Amino acid sequence: MRLSSILFSFLFAGPVGAQTSCRDLGKGVIDQRCTEDFPVCVTRNGAQVVGGNRGHHCALCINSQQPNRFWQVDPDEGCDFDFRVCVGSRPLAANVEGTACATCVNSIPDTIDANTFDDGCPPDAPICVNDDGSEPALRKPxxxxxxxxxxxxxxxxxxxxxxxxxxxxxxxxxDPGEQVPGVKCAACTPLTCDDFNPCTDDFCDPIFGCYSIDNGSCVCDANAEDWQCDDFTLPLCSGTNFCVCDVDAEGAPFCWPNVLCEGLVDCSSNSDCPEGTRCASTCCGAGQCLPECDDSIEVLPNSVLKGEAPSGPTSTGK
Structure with missing residues (x-):
């Protein structure tokens, strides 16, 4: 009985060395029977194991980000944001085991394209170099x-x-100034983020780009006035559009956009105007029905914002 049991085990269990030692548990987690230092389950040949299948051993990292037709910023599986790129003794194929995680790799020589960045480097510092400032050989860390x-x-x-x-x-x-070196690359500068809108404060996030915040200086309730047609400085309303802060025919604060004079309805009070418009005096005439500002209205041209004479209707004295 014992002999038959031993023979059965030998025939059907296979040699001990052929047994798998790990199992894939998904991306971004330590696979079964792997460790924090060697977290990724791979085949005997070093290829990534997927789909919950079993593998041969655990790898330090795999080349999970390349090739992807773009540069690499996110870390390879098994690496981190300090050492993002999985490397080996030679360039790795996609999803293949490496032996170390490197800070970066010289992936594209600047003689080919000076406006790209190397794998592993962030966008504000796109060139991979050695400690002495020299560039590594192509595809070297x-x-x-x-x-x-x-x-x-x-x-x-x-x-x-x-x-x-x-x-x-x-x-x-x-900006450093024309033909002057800088120290990092950015999505914007304070100058390129200026939207010439006095109602907003403009900011540059070097990674995500420009954004503006309403500075509260153009609240129409506070700035509303029956301004004159020959006034070159427009009292603007706050918001995303450049709208004029005026008063309507009944003296209430009223924001209207830059519109052409053609086709406006004459009026003497708001009751004369279609829905969504109010009566105000402009350079188009005394008493015109003008639309109220909203996000769908086209903004005023920059010439108005810079203090030049406006081309659309402006308020006139009554």
């Missing part, structure tokens, strides 16, 4: 990411910066 950029243009891409982060700037985010 480096130890640091820098921005080797020069301010060459106001609105176009500066040399040394990637397309989505085209501005070479100083540490405080300002």
């Amino acid at each position: 480096g130890t640091n990411c820098i921005a080797d950029c020069v301010d060459t243009s106001y609105f176009e891409m500066d040399v040394g910066c990637p397309r989505n982060y085209p501005h070479c700037v100083l540490k405080d985010g300002t």
Whole structure:
């Protein structure tokens, strides 16, 4: 009886060395029977195991981010944001085991395209270098990411910066000046974020770009006035659109957008006007029905915001 049991085990259980030692539990977690230092289950040949299947051993990392037709910013599986790129003794195929995590890799030589960034480098410091500042050989790891950029243009891409982060700037985010080197790349600068709207304060987030905040200086209730047709400085309403802060025919605060004079309805009071419009005196005439501002109205041209004579209706004295 014992002999038959031993023979059964030998025939059907297989050799001990063929037994699998790990199982895939999904992306971003430590696979079954793996450890924090070696978290990824792979096959005997080092390929990633997926779909909950069993594998041969646990790997330190795999090349999970490349190739993807883009640069690599997120870390490979098994790596972290300090050491993002899984590397081996030679360039790795996709989803194949590596032996170490590197800070970055010289993935594209700047002789081919100076406005790209190397794998593992963040957009504000796109070039992978060694400790001494030299570039590693192509497809070899480096130890640091820098921005080797020069301010060459106001609105176009500066040399040394990637397309989505085209501005070479100083540490405080300002422009260095034409043909002056900067220290990092950014999505914007304070100058490019100026929307010429006095109702907003404008800000530049170097990673996400420009944004504006209503500064409260154009609240129409406080600034409403029956301003004159020859006034070049418009009292503007707050909000996303450049609308004029005026008073209607009954003396109530009223925001109206820049509209052409053609086709306006004459009026003497708000009751004469269609729904969504109010009666006000403008340069188009005394008593015109004007639409109220909302997010669908086209904004005023920059010429108005810069203090030049407006081309649309403006308030006139009564």
